[in-house]
Amino acid sequence: MEINRVVFSYDKRQNQLKGIDGLVETGKVTTIIGPNGCGKSTLLGVLSGYYRPQSGQAIVDGKAMHRYSPKELARKLAVVHQQNSAPEDITIERLVGYGRIPHRGWFGGNGQEDREAIEWALACTDLASKRTASIEKLSGGELQRVWLAMALVQRTPILLLDEPTAYLDMYYQLELLELVRRLNREYRLTIVMVLHDMNQALRYSDRIIAMKDGNIVAHGLPEEVLSSERVRMIYGVNVVVKKDAEAGLYMVPIGIDERGGEN
Amino acid sequence: MRTKSIRFIALFTGLLAVLIGVFLYAAITGSIKITPSELIAGLLNGTDERAAIIRDLRFPRMILSMLVGAALAVSGALLQAVMRNPLADAGVIGISAGAGVFTLLLTGLFPLLFFWSPLFAFAGGAVAWLLVYAIAWRGDYSPVRLVLVGVAVHMIFTGIGQLLPSFVRSSIGQANLISSSTFSYTTWGDVRLLLLYGTIGLALAHLLIPWCNMLALQDKTAHNLGLHVTRARVAVSAVAVLLASAAAAVGGFLFFVGLLVPAVARLCVGSDHRLSLPFSALAGALLVLVADTAGRTIAAPAEIPASVIMMVVGGPFLLMLLRRSGRTHGN
Numbered sequence: 001m002e003i004n005r006v007v008f009s010y011d012k013r014q015n016q017l018k019g020i021d022g023l024v025e026t027g028k029v030t031t032i033i034g035p036n037g038c039g040k041s042t043l044l045g046v047l048s049g050y051y052r053p054q055s056g057q058a059i060v061d062g063k064a065m066h067r068y069s070p071k072e073l074a075r076k077l078a079v080v081h082q083q084n085s086a087p088e089d090i091t092i093e094r095l096v097g098y099g100r101i102p103h104r105g106w107f108g109g110n111g112q113e114d115r116e117a118i119e120w121a122l123a124c125t126d127l128a129s130k131r132t133a134s135i136e137k138l139s140g141g142e143l144q145r146v147w148l149a150m151a152l153v154q155r156t157p158i159l160l161l162d163e164p165t166a167y168l169d170m171y172y173q174l175e176l177l178e179l180v181r182r183l184n185r186e187y188r189l190t191i192v193m194v195l196h197d198m199n200q201a202l203r204y205s206d207r208i209i210a211m212k213d214g215n216i217v218a219h220g221l222p223e224e225v226l227s228s229e230r231v232r233m234i235y236g237v238n239v240v241v242k243k244d245a246e247a248g249l250y251m252v253p254i255g256i257d258e259r260g261g262e263n
Numbered sequence: 264m265r266t267k268s269i270r271f272i273a274l275f276t277g278l279l280a281v282l283i284g285v286f287l288y289a290a291i292t293g294s295i296k297i298t299p300s301e302l303i304a305g306l307l308n309g310t311d312e313r314a315a316i317i318r319d320l321r322f323p324r325m326i327l328s329m330l331v332g333a334a335l336a337v338s339g340a341l342l343q344a345v346m347r348n349p350l351a352d353a354g355v356i357g358i359s360a361g362a363g364v365f366t367l368l369l370t371g372l373f374p375l376l377f378f379w380s381p382l383f384a385f386a387g388g389a390v391a392w393l394l395v396y397a398i399a400w401r402g403d404y405s406p407v408r409l410v411l412v413g414v415a416v417h418m419i420f421t422g423i424g425q426l427l428p429s430f431v432r433s434s435i436g437q438a439n440l441i442s443s444s445t446f447s448y449t450t451w452g453d454v455r456l457l458l459l460y461g462t463i464g465l466a467l468a469h470l471l472i473p474w475c476n477m478l479a480l481q482d483k484t485a486h487n488l489g490l491h492v493t494r495a496r497v498a499v500s501a502v503a504v505l506l507a508s509a510a511a512a513v514g515g516f517l518f519f520v521g522l523l524v525p526a527v528a529r530l531c532v533g534s535d536h537r538l539s540l541p542f543s544a545l546a547g548a549l550l551v552l553v554a555d556t557a558g559r560t561i562a563a564p565a566e567i568p569a570s571v572i573m574m575v576v577g578g579p580f581l582l583m584l585l586r587r588s589g590r591t592h593g594n
Contacts, residue, residue, distance in 0.1 A: 050483045074489030087479050087534030094535075098477070102489035154488075 001026075001047060001158065001190070005056035008046055012054070016042045018214040019056065024207075026157075029184050029191045031201045031222075034211035035235055040194045041082070043211065044162050047192060048079045060158070074102035077158035078151035080144075082166055088136035092127055092146055093118065095135060099153030121152035124179065141172035148176070152183070159183065161193035165200065173197075177204045198239075198251045202226055210234050223249055232257050271532060275542070282329075282549045289325050289556040290317065294564060323454045324446035328555040328569060329548035330457045331514035332524075334506040336547025337468050339521020340528065340540055341503035344475040345496050348409055349529075349584060352521035353388070353507030356413030359516050360420035361391025362508035367427050381460040381505075384512035388504040391416050396500075446514065446555050447566060453513050460509035467502045468540060474499060475536040517570050519577025520547055526584060 001024040008017040016039045024030050024047070032040045045051040046058050049065045058065040060076055068076065078099070086095055099121070100114045122128040125145040130138075135146060144164065151159060161180065165173040181204055183189045195201045201208060201222065208225040210218040212234050218225045226249075231239045236257045243249050291297050295313050297305070305314025335353060342351035342358075353359045365387025366380050376383075399405075399412040474495040477485045482492050507521070524547045525539065532538040551569060554576075558567040 045483075048483070048487060050486050069489075070486060070491050071489035074487060077487075079483070079487040081481070081483060083481075084484060085481055089533040090535070098480075098488055101473075101477070151487075 001192075002059040003043075003046065003056065004059065006043075006046055006053045006058065007055045008042055008051055008053045010042075015054075016214055017046065017053070020214070020216045022209060022216055022219060024190065024192055026190050027184070027188050028206040029181065029193070029204060030207040030209060031205035032192065032194045032209045032211060033196075033198070033201050033225075033234075038211040039214045040211055041162055043209075044079075044160055044192065044194055048077065048160050049073045050079075071102050074154060074156075076156055077160060078154040078156040079160045080147050080151050080162065080164055082162045082164075084143075084147050086135060089134050091132050091134050092138075092149075093122075093131040095146060096121060096127075096131075096149045096153055099150040102154055117153045117155050121149040124152060124183070125149040140167050141169070141175070144168060144172070144176065145179075148179070157188075158190045158192070161191065163194050163196065165195065165197065173200070180204065198226060198231070202249050202251065226251065271538060274531060275545070278542070278545050278549065282545060282552070285549060285552055285556065286325065286329075289552060290321065292556065293321060293559055295321075319451075320449075323451050324449040324555065325552060326454050327449045327457060327514060328446050328551045330454070330461045331510045331517060332520055332547035332549070332551030333544040334457070334461045334464060334510040334547075335517060335520040336524035336528075336543040336550070337465060337540060338503045338506035338510070340525040340536070340543045341468060341471070341475065341499050341506075342521065343525055344478050344536065345499045345503065346409065347479070349526060350410050350522065350581075352519070353503070353511075354516070354518040354520070355410060355417070355522060355581070356395045357391040357416030357420055358388040358395075358504055358507045359511040359518075360417045360424065362388035362504075362511035363516055364420045364424045364427070365390075366512040367424055371427065378456065380512040381456065381509040384508035385505050387420075388508035388511070389501075391420060392500060392504050446569060447559075457509055457513040461506065464502055464506040464509060465544060468506070471495075471499050471502060472536045472540060475540070479534060515570065517551065517573050519573050519581065520551060522584065523577050523580050524550060526580075 003020060003022045005019050005021060006017050007015055007019050009015045020043070032043060034040050042051065046053055046065075049058070049068065049070075052066055060068070060073075065073070097114070097118055100117060103110070103113070119128070122131060125148055127142070127145060127149055130142070135143060138146065144167070148161075148164070159180075164176055164180070168176065177200060180191055180193065184191050195204075205222050207220065208218070208222050209216055210225050210230065217234060218230055226241065228239050228241050231237060231241075231251070237253050238255045238257050239251050239253050241249060241251050287299070291299055291302055295316055297311075297313050297317065301311060302314050302317065305311025306318060309315065338358075339352045342353065342356070343349055345351070362384035366384045369376055369380050369383040394416050395409070395412050399409045401408070474490065477488060477490050478492075478495060478499065480488075485492050485495075510517070524543050527546060528539040528542040532542050551573075554569040554572040558569050558572050561567065
């Protein structure tokens with residue numbers, strides 16, 4: 001996936017994305033980071049094809065995003081949003097099954113393939129035993145896994161996740177990120193996600209895209225992008241980055257930069 | 264899973280049985296009294312004058328009231344799917360009034376074009392719907408804003424409808440079409456007309472069930488599943504407006520059917536449109552048939568319009584829904 005000179009604005013007055021270029025490498029986990037309002041989720045929206053740039057374009061498999069029909073695109077990439085809603089009485093199995101819709105024509109789809117995809121996604125997300133439960137009875141962590149399972153059922157080579165760990169406690173955050181990593185390692189999924197936690201970004205990413213004020217300010221390996229100078233520049237926060245034999249690279253914030261993050 | 268489907272089959276069978284029962288009761292009840300056997304014999308050999316009157320006057324109004332009920336209930340369910348809002352209803356948001364005004368115009372100016380009145384009404388309903396859609400939309404439809412805008416649009420069209428008779432002379436007899444509905448003068452011609460447009464509308468609604476279910480998710484989720492969200496919205500809305508307008512053109516104005524019935528359907532069979540749309544069609548037919556039958560029997564020989572009965576029953580129900588609307592849709 002590639003983006004070329006993408007400009008995007010919600011209200012056509014202020015640009016949320018100011019002409020950015022970037023490359024998402026196939027088969028890698030790429031994490032987008034940056035302060036609130038920097039355009040992370042907007043960039044993910046452009047990458048998912050939901051927001052069409054005012055100028056520039058996003059390219060998937062050598063073809064501009066807007067040239068795909070919604071259905072074709074839904075077979076190329078799947079998205080898990082930060083906030084989701086569905087009728088409360090729908091069962092897990094049925095909601096997850098919606099992910100097969102892009103593979104269905106007017107006269108239904110391939111029943112066998114559909115069933116296999118659903119079984120696989122339920123197994124990956126550890127939801128098989130709860131398949132007939134309605135979603136109103138689920139915890140936040142389970143619900144997030146249901147939405148992930150729906151995206152997996154689409155069987156796309158690309159998976160986009162917008163703050164997948166928001167609203168989850170520490171255990172479920174790690175469980176979800178481990179699952180994401182496993183999907184990448186075992187099934188070669190290309191993954192793009194937005195994260196707020198720098199230590200999770202360090203640990204679970206192959207590449208990091210750092211954004212600020214609608215621009216990409218750094219792009220590369222986690223240890224390169226998340227240096228203490230760069231983090232001060234992006235967030236206006238002083239951090240100590242250390243390497244530990246057991247924990248690997250980790251980061252501890254120690255205070256707010258006096259220049260207020262303006263540089 | 265199996266017990267659930269048995270429950271649904273029982274529910275639908277029961278509903279159908281009640282509908283048939285009410286139909287039979289309504290057929291023999293009213294200003295002309297007749298026993299079931301007399302009615303059947305009279306219909307078969309055509310000698311009983313009472314049976315002939317029932318065939319020509321009572322049957323059409325009964326069938327029409329059922330068609331109007333089914334059309335309005337399904338129209339409400341579709342609008343609620345498009346707007347993700349349990350308060351969307353063709354009556355509340357002015358579609359029926361818009362359709363009524365256009366019908367008045369057509370029948371007043373070109374009475375011979377009566378056959379096309381549902382299509383003309385469709386244009387009026389579409390105008391009202393576009394007004395509400397454009398003004399109430401702020402990224403979503405807050406229930407209260409939708410109702411406020413809808414009431415304003417409804418009032419505008421109702422006002423125009425009451426002005427019209429002063430300018431278009433021949434429509435005087437039709438003037439109350441827009442504020443009430445009585446099926447007293449229904450003919451078989453009316454039935455055929457609504458049967459045509461209503462059946463088209465209901466068949467299209469049936470085809471749109473998968474889209475309705477996907478619209479229950481967020482727009483971006485539906486988009487990511489390959490749905491052309493705007494196209495789906497327009498298609499579902501158009502069918503909803505067609506059903507409501509055809510009902511308004513032939514049956515007059517009935518408040519609350521599209522509000523009450525889909526809400527009951529959601530309580531009984533849940534949010535899946537594969538069940539709730541057929542349920543709404545049946546229950547809507549039942550509700551309006553009961554309202555019309557009650558209207559012509561409880562104060563006989565005087566007649567209470569079905570629309571009045573619906574307002575008395577539906578008003579409190581709308582208040583109840585408004586009270587609960589803060590807690591809908593999984594927030």
